[in-house]
Amino acid sequence: MDSRLFDSALTGNIDALHKLLRENPLIFHTISLYSNQNPLHIASAEGHVGFVREILRLKPEFAKEVNTDGFSPLHVAAANGHVEIVRELMNVDPRLCGAEGREKKTAFHFAAMKGRVDVINEILGRYAECIGSVTVQKETALHLAIKNSQFEAIRVMVGWIVRMKKEEILNLEDELGNTVLHLATWRKQRQVIELVLGSGTATPGLLDINAVNKTGLTAMDVLQMFPSEAGDREIADILRRAGAVSARDVTIPQITSHDPEPDRPRTQRRSRWWVESMAEYFKFKKGRDSPSEARNTLLVIAVLVATATFQVGLNPPGGTWQDSYVPNQNNSTGLHGSHLAGKSIMGTNDETTFALFVASNSLGFAMSLFVINILTSKFPMQLELQICLISLFFTYNTAIGSIAPSNVRTFTIILTSVFSGSVPPSTFLVKQVMHVFKTLAKDIIHRLRPDPVQGHL
Numbered sequence: 001m002d003s004r005l006f007d008s009a010l011t012g013n014i015d016a017l018h019k020l021l022r023e024n025p026l027i028f029h030t031i032s033l034y035s036n037q038n039p040l041h042i043a044s045a046e047g048h049v050g051f052v053r054e055i056l057r058l059k060p061e062f063a064k065e066v067n068t069d070g071f072s073p074l075h076v077a078a079a080n081g082h083v084e085i086v087r088e089l090m091n092v093d094p095r096l097c098g099a100e101g102r103e104k105k106t107a108f109h110f111a112a113m114k115g116r117v118d119v120i121n122e123i124l125g126r127y128a129e130c131i132g133s134v135t136v137q138k139e140t141a142l143h144l145a146i147k148n149s150q151f152e153a154i155r156v157m158v159g160w161i162v163r164m165k166k167e168e169i170l171n172l173e174d175e176l177g178n179t180v181l182h183l184a185t186w187r188k189q190r191q192v193i194e195l196v197l198g199s200g201t202a203t204p205g206l207l208d209i210n211a212v213n214k215t216g217l218t219a220m221d222v223l224q225m226f227p228s229e230a231g232d233r234e235i236a237d238i239l240r241r242a243g244a245v246s247a248r249d250v251t252i253p254q255i256t257s258h259d260p261e262p263d264r265p266r267t268q269r270r271s272r273w274w275v276e277s278m279a280e281y282f283k284f285k286k287g288r289d290s291p292s293e294a295r296n297t298l299l300v301i302a303v304l305v306a307t308a309t310f311q312v313g314l315n316p317p318g319g320t321w322q323d324s325y326v327p328n329q330n331n332s333t334g335l336h337g338s339h340l341a342g343k344s345i346m347g348t349n350d351e352t353t354f355a356l357f358v359a360s361n362s363l364g365f366a367m368s369l370f371v372i373n374i375l376t377s378k379f380p381m382q383l384e385l386q387i388c389l390i391s392l393f394f395t396y397n398t399a400i401g402s403i404a405p406s407n408v409r410t411f412t413i414i415l416t417s418v419f420s421g422s423v424p425p426s427t428f429l430v431k432q433v434m435h436v437f438k439t440l441a442k443d444i445i446h447r448l449r450p451d452p453v454q455g456h457l
Contacts, residue, residue, distance in 0.1 A: 002027060009039035009055075012048030021058075028059045037067035044077040049084045052077075056092060063092045070102035078107035078123070081116040086123065094127040104136045112141035112157065115150035124160050131160060131169060138175045146183045151191055158195055167206040170196060177213030185219040190235055197242045209244050220244045295375055302371040309365035310392070314399050316357060318345040339405070347405040347412075358400060358412050362420035369393055370424035393421070 005027060008016035017039075020027055031038050040062040043051040052073075055062055066072050074096050077085040086107070089096055097107050108130045111119040120141075124131060134140055145153045161169050173179055184192040197207070210218045217225070220239050223232060224246070324341045339348050347354035369389050376385055397416040404412035 005031075005039055006042065009042035009048070009051060010046060012043060012046065012051040014051055014054050017051070017054065028062075038062045038065055038073075040065075040073040041067055041071075041076055044073040044082065044085050044089070045080055047080065047082045047085065049082075049088065052085050053088055056088060060092050063089050063096060064099070066099075066101060072096065072099050072101065072107070074099065074107040075101050075105075075110055078116060078119045079110040079114055081111075081114065081119055083116075083118040083122050086119050090123070090126050097123045097127050097130050098133060100133075104134070106130060106133050108133065109135060109139075109141050109144055112145040112150065112153050113148050115145070115148070115153045117152055117156050120153055120156050124157075128160070128164060131157065131164070131166065132172070134172070134174075138173065140169060140172050140180075142169070142180045143174055143178075143183060146180055146187060146189065146192060149187070149189070151189070154192055155195060171206075171208045171211060173211070173213070176215070177211075179208065179211045179213075179219075181207075181209065181211070181219045182213055182217070182222055185222045185235065185239070188232070188235065190238070193235060193238055197238065209239075209242050210247075212247050216247050218244065218247045220246050298371065299375045302368045302375065305364055306368040306372065306392075309361050309368065310396055313358075313361050313365065313396055314403075316344050316346055316354070316403065318349075320344055320403055321348070342403060343405045344403045347403070347408055351405075351408050354404075354408060355411060355415065358404070359415045359419065362396070362400065362416045363423055365396055366393065366420040367424045367427075370428075 002020065004016065005020055007013075008020065028038075038059075040052060040055050040059075043055065063073055066075075074086065074089045077089060078097075100106055108120070108123050110116075111123065130141075132140065135144075139147075142154060142157055145157065158170075161167060170180055178186075181193065181196055184196060197209070210220075212218055220236070223236055223239065321339045321341050321343050324339065326338045326340075339345075344354060346357065369392065373386065373389055376382070379385065397413070400416045401409060401413050
């Protein structure tokens with residue numbers, strides 16, 4: 001975009017805009033070729049109503065264009081709470097508020113997330129159908145407003161839902177099966193709970209108070225998962241008065257189809273389903289969990305493993321000898337009872353167990369350092385961090401070697417230095433080799449498979 005056009009949109013200077021158009025009447029036509037956004041995006045973000053109105057008069061098509069982030073000018077205006085600009089943009093086409101951006105979020109979703117009450121009223125007054133639109137995670141605007149603690153926006157939207165007699169929207173579930181009541185209970189938002197339950201009484205029977213999410217939890221179960229917090233008792237009383245119960249008390253309809261496990265107790269099947277549901281809930285999912293959050297979680301786990309294995313390596317089970325004892329030849333105990341101060345008691349009494357302990361602990365320690373190195377590969381001061389990790393690795397090896405009894409010391413050094421040091425990079429190499437072999441195998445199978453088209457010729 002021409003820097004002069006950018007500046008005019010940024011400041012809302014209409015005179016400068018007309019001057020540019022006189023110099024280059026085709027300036028609007030070249031924007032789409034060379035810029036990732038148009039001046040309407042900029043003016044909508046800055047709140048220049050007059051400039052927006054003039055752009056829409058000259059080039060109304062700009063209202064439908066999205067930038068590289070997938071946002072239209074209406075997304076930008078709604079998120080920033082510029083209700084007059086929202087009104088001008090919807091004058092072009094009210095259906096613009098249903099245009100989906102990144103993660104299928106509409107301008108209405110952003111208004112709910114930011115608590116822009118005036119924008120919410122403006123959009124619903126012009127295009128009420130967007131009240132039920134959902135994101136890629138199947139979240140409604142109510143879900144997003146609850147997650148962002150925007151009570152006033154929630155109150156306004158629930159009011160619209162009741163007036164439009166669309167209470168079924170309150171029962172819509174996100175991709176995890178959570179209704180707005182699940183989220184409000186999880187967030188301990190008493191006002192929202194009272195508001196939602198109160199709206200449900202407007203049309204009795206429409207609000208599913210005991211909806212069960214994909215982890216098998218009702219709103220009451222969600223509340224009981226995190227007890228002993230301020231206001232829990234009051235929230236529980238509100239839910240009970242509305243008829244909320246735990247999932248185990250929810251009546252399960254009889255299934256007439258053949259049960260593949262008729263002999264298995266019902267409680268046992270429910271328990272297994274519970275475990276599988278919980279595992280599915282906490283599993284990493286692309287699109288829901290960001291790579292940065294996954295990396296941070298892995299980094300925390302790797303640091304904890306490194307800390308635990310380092311500490312256990314320096315203080316092995318049984319501890320170390322506090323004194324030295326070397327019996328003479330006349331002592332009936334013989335040489336088997338000798339030991340030195342600072343050496344492992346386990347290593348002295350049971351060489352095999354000590355070797356297994358050192359091997360497994362050293363492997364865990366080395367693998368955790370390898371993971372830390374991978375996860376921080378693009379961090380600043382990478383060289384300094386790698387020096388720290390290498391120094392920590394050799395410190396561990398030296399410490400393990402110093403507490404190992406002389407009869408297993410050489411074997412221990414081989415385990416800690418060679419074995420544990422070579423396995424982590426070897427696993428990475430094996431994965432790469434397996435990937436190459438799988439690719440080659442698929443290619444060979446594809447080449448050997450007869451062409452169905454040629455077979456009929």
